[in-house]
Amino acid sequence: MSEVLRDVLVTDKNVNPILGLQPEDFLVTEDDRKVQVTAAAFYSNRRYAGAEPAPSGVATPADNTGLAPHYFVFFFDDQRGHSIDVPVLLQRQIRAGKDAIEWLRAGLAPTDWVAVVGYDNRLKVFQDFSRDVDALERAILAATTGRGVRDTPPSRQIPSPPGAPTLASGLPTGDALSEQTGTIYEALTLVAEASAPLVGRKNLLLFTMGFGRMNRFHQYEPDPRYFEPMSESLNDANVAVYTFDLTDTGASHPFANAMGHISDDTGGRYFPNVLHFKSPIAEVAKETSGYYLVSYRAEHLTGLRGFQKVEVRLANPELKVTARKGYRF
Numbered sequence: 001m002s003e004v005l006r007d008v009l010v011t012d013k014n015v016n017p018i019l020g021l022q023p024e025d026f027l028v029t030e031d032d033r034k035v036q037v038t039a040a041a042f043y044s045n046r047r048y049a050g051a052e053p054a055p056s057g058v059a060t061p062a063d064n065t066g067l068a069p070h071y072f073v074f075f076f077d078d079q080r081g082h083s084i085d086v087p088v089l090l091q092r093q094i095r096a097g098k099d100a101i102e103w104l105r106a107g108l109a110p111t112d113w114v115a116v117v118g119y120d121n122r123l124k125v126f127q128d129f130s131r132d133v134d135a136l137e138r139a140i141l142a143a144t145t146g147r148g149v150r151d152t153p154p155s156r157q158i159p160s161p162p163g164a165p166t167l168a169s170g171l172p173t174g175d176a177l178s179e180q181t182g183t184i185y186e187a188l189t190l191v192a193e194a195s196a197p198l199v200g201r202k203n204l205l206l207f208t209m210g211f212g213r214m215n216r217f218h219q220y221e222p223d224p225r226y227f228e229p230m231s232e233s234l235n236d237a238n239v240a241v242y243t244f245d246l247t248d249t250g251a252s253h254p255f256a257n258a259m260g261h262i263s264d265d266t267g268g269r270y271f272p273n274v275l276h277f278k279s280p281i282a283e284v285a286k287e288t289s290g291y292y293l294v295s296y297r298a299e300h301l302t303g304l305r306g307f308q309k310v311e312v313r314l315a316n317p318e319l320k321v322t323a324r325k326g327y328r329f
Helices: 087-107 133-145 175-179 184-195 227-236 256-266 278-287
Strands: 002-011 026-030 033-035 037-044 070-077 112-119 123-130 202-208 239-245 290-298 307-314 320-323 326-328
Touching (some): 026 290, 033 290, 070 087, 070 133, 070 184, 087 133, 087 202, 087 278, 112 133, 123 133, 184 202, 184 227, 184 239, 202 256, 202 278, 227 256, 227 307, 227 326, 239 256
Parallel strands (some): 202 239
Antiparallel strands (some): 002 320, 026 307, 037 290
16 A cells, blocks of 8 residues: 555635645546545645644645745747747747746745756756846746856755755766757656656646647547656656646647647647737646645555556536546556
8 A cells, every 4th residue: 555645736616725624625537447535635736715824844844824835937939949930939938938927026935946957858957946147037038038047957056955856866967968858858857757746736837839640631649659658757746737828829829739749648638829928827826826635545556567547526526626647656
């Protein structure tokens, strides 16, 4: 027997988090077999009316009364290589960076941690998890425009303060980082695995035009060599992917399905036709400001490995529930 932890978003129709739910309010099944939920603890990065302050020094509360860290990874799929053929993509990427900085300046909560990474033939780490808005702004500008500071290899980054979350400690160093991230699928997989030790939900905001491969009918289809391992890693590490389409508003393209696919698979959301990126970024922050860690006991045969699909529903069908689709065992 092992304990399974699943983070679950529960919101009303206005995407406001719902407080006060108990284990019996969650209906969880594995392969259509109902499991008994043993605990459901609410975690948040903000105070809610009626909640008592958490005891001093409590960083990860075990009940409904305290504040918890809130993790964001801004992931920019660099479009500068397409700027000659499709200049609007670079313009939109720069716009996304500016809007992300505006959100940081206005919306970052005291318990929020933000990392900035990018992809251009390999994974690049521009800033490990930080609350330093000036450092995060420099990192976003570097990731979206190429100006200013360059990405810093994990081996050369300044060590995080004691107790601070980090991606760098879980990433390979030197040439190994390039060798292991030959595709964006592998880069996302490594980010997921590096963030896995952080308890709780991680929100990865992916700015991209989409990726994948086309079949003979010019339709998107996932690459089975990479998509499933990536999806399983993201699910297992409690990383929800929120995809932001960098193509021009109103544009129709097959890779939109790729963005919807990865978001749906990981419990995130796909944002198409984005005019200004600040609003959907703020939506993600609002929607994920409070979540439940639901726990239950599961049994798997000794020595057996695989990916266990999980479905989470609510006893109250009027509420919206968002949860990832499984975990590795």
